[in-house]
Amino acid sequence: MTKSNDVKGQMRIIEVILASFIIVFALSFANILAIVPTSPKYEATELEKLGYNVLHDLDKQGLLPRFVYKEEWGNLTAALRVSLPLDVYFNMTVYDLQGTKINNVTIYYGDPETFTASKNIASVTYGLVGYPIKLNATQYQANYEPRTLILQLTRG
C-alpha cells in the first residue's frame, strides 16, 4: 500500500486520458460510418409492424374491405406490392370464421423458396366485419360477414 502515497507520475495519467479520448473518438467515428445489419432478433417484429401498418392504411382508405368482399384478388396483390418495400415478400390468405379459405387465387409476391428457407417469417392477423354490396338499383346487401386475413411476410 505504499504505492498509494505516490504523488508523482502524473504524466502517465495525462497519457492515459489522451489515449482514452483517441479510442472513444475513433470508435464513435467508426460507428457513424458502419452499416449495421438489422438484428435478426427484431426482424420479425419489424415485419409485423410493417404488415399491420399496411393493412390498417388500406382498411382506412376503404380499399381492403372492397378488395376482400368483392374478391378483387389481383387488385389486393397490386395494392400490397405497392405498399410494401420491394425486398419484402408476402403471402396472404383470407378465411371466413369457420376457417374456410376464401381466396381461390394466390395473393402472393416473391420467391416461394424464400418462405420455406427463411427463419424470419412474420405473420399478421387482421379482421374485417363486412362490406355493403349493391345488389341492384335500389337494394344493398349489408350483412355481418367477418373475414380473417393472414399476411405472412419475409425479406427476400
Add this chain to the structure above:
Amino acid sequence: MKRLIKQKRGQFVIIAVLMIAMMIISIGALMHRAVTYYKHEPWEEYLTLVGNIELNSRRLVELSLANYTHTLNQAILKTNLEKWQTDVLRIYLGREIALDYTLASGTNYNYSLGLTRDWNKKASFSAAEASFSLNITSIGLTGYNFTAIAFLNLTIISVNTNTSEITVTVKGEDRIPIPALKKDNFQVVEPTNITITSVTPRYDDKEILVYIIKCNGTIPASVSVIMKVWDSRGIQVTAKYP
C-alpha cells in the same frame, strides 16, 4: 516538463482512474439500454390492433344501419355487436381482448336498440349510435372508450314544377355534406312516372352543397314528392315534400 515525463511512479492513480472510467462507461451503457428499451416494444403493432378493432366496430355500426334501413330489422345492431364481441376473440386469438358495448337509447334522437329513423318528412334521417369499451389484457390496455355514430340526412329544399327540378341536400355525421353522389344514388319514388335524368352538385351559401335533380316528365304541383337516397355505405333515407 522533462522531469514529469521521466517519473516512473504513480501507477496506482492510473489504475484507480481506469477503474472509475470503466464504472462510468458501464453505468452509461446500462442507462442507454434502459432509456432505449421502448424501441423494442411493438407499440405500433398494439396501436394498429386497437385502431383495427375501433375502425371495424365503427364499420359494423354503419353496416348495421345500412341493413336496418333496407330490412327495418330493429335488432340488427344488437345482434351484430353480440357476434362481433365473441368473434373478435377468435380473430385475435391469445390477445385477451374484451370489447363491451352500450347501445344508444333515446338521447339526441329517439333511439331504440341503437337505431332510429325519421322518414317521409322534408328533413329525414337514419341514425345509429353505440359506445364501446375495449380492454386488451395481454398488453395492459384497459378502458379504451370510443363512440361510433352513423348518420345520413336527406332534406328536400325545393321542388320546381315548371323545370321539373328537385333541390336536395345530403349530410352525414356532424352535418357534413356528402359529396360525389350520382344519379344512381337517388330515386324518385312518387310521382311514380318520374325518372331522374341528371344530378348536378352545386355550391350553396347556406347548405354548402346541394344537388339539383333534373327529372323527365312533369311534376304535378298538387302531388307530394317522395325521394330516396343511398350513400356509398348503403345507408338509405326516404324524404317527402311538402
